[in-house]
Amino acid sequence: MGACPTIETERLLMRPFSDDDLDDYFAMMDSPEVRRWLHTPREFDRDAAWAQMAGLAGHWALRGTGLWALEERATGRFVGRAGLFNPVRVDWPGVEVGWTLDPTFWGNGFATEAGAAARDHAFSELREDRLYSCILTDNHRSQAVALRLGFTLHEERVMAWFPGAPHGIWVGERPEDGNG
Ligand SMILES: CC(C)(COP(=O)(O)OP(=O)(O)OC[C@H]1O[C@@H](n2cnc3c(N)ncnc32)[C@H](O)[C@@H]1OP(=O)(O)O)[C@@H](O)C(=O)NCCC(=O)NCCS
Numbered sequence: 001m002g003a004c005p006t007i008e009t010e011r012l013l014m015r016p017f018s019d020d021d022l023d024d025y026f027a028m029m030d031s032p033e034v035r036r037w038l039h040t041p042r043e044f045d046r047d048a049a050w051a052q053m054a055g056l057a058g059h060w061a062l063r064g065t066g067l068w069a070l071e072e073r074a075t076g077r078f079v080g081r082a083g084l085f086n087p088v089r090v091d092w093p094g095v096e097v098g099w100t101l102d103p104t105f106w107g108n109g110f111a112t113e114a115g116a117a118a119r120d121h122a123f124s125e126l127r128e129d130r131l132y133s134c135i136l137t138d139n140h141r142s143q144a145v146a147l148r149l150g151f152t153l154h155e156e157r158v159m160a161w162f163p164g165a166p167h168g169i170w171v172g173e174r175p176e177d178g179n180g
Helices: 019-030 033-037 046-063 109-125 140-148
Strands: 012-015 067-072 077-085 096-101 130-136 151-160 162-173
Touching: 012 077, 019 033, 019 096, 033 109, 033 130, 067 109, 077 109, 096 109, 096 140, 109 130, 109 140, 130 140, 140 151, 140 162
Parallel strands: 096 130
Antiparallel strands: 012 067, 067 077, 077 096, 130 162, 151 162
16 A cells, blocks of 8 residues: 655645644644634643544555645645545445645645645546545535535535534546646
């Protein structure tokens, strides 16, 4: 299975997670805005953030896809996470393009920039035919990213891992030319 590649976009370095990301990663995950939209359990703490980071690193080893840590090239600051999430869950649709940014960096186009690079990598390098994004129906900022990537809403359904509300399942198809 593939290791996490490093990708440069116009403003971002998309790279594997490192142990040194823990404080920044937990600060992002612990922010009220991210907690709200990811419906993070109250008990999610720094230890849980490390375990999640380790899981994200292991996802690449086991599945050949995964999330990148996003770093702003100009400053080296940790911006967030984005990439190709495909966990073993009973009703998970397939390879999901996902994104979460530290709220400091919202409103700059970074999620769209990273999402586009992840999408293109999945279509061109991994030869995926279809990509997904699972987005709660009230998460309009995330829906806007999916729309900017050219994804369309395929269906809305309650997913087993989050029974509290329906997710929209957004779909992007690989273009005929094989590019994203
Ligand atoms: C979802 C999330 C990643 C979206 O972040 P975002 O900053 O709104 O999205 P983008 O990075 O694509 O930025 C788009 C905005 O930057 C603006 N922008 C500014 N400079 C830009 C540039 N150079 N290029 C592109 N867009 C730019 C766009 O106009 C747009 O503004 P708008 O929100 O006023 O329309 C963020 O809200 C988040 O982390 N939410 C919590 C976690 C979450 O919900 N994750 C998804 C679960 S499904």
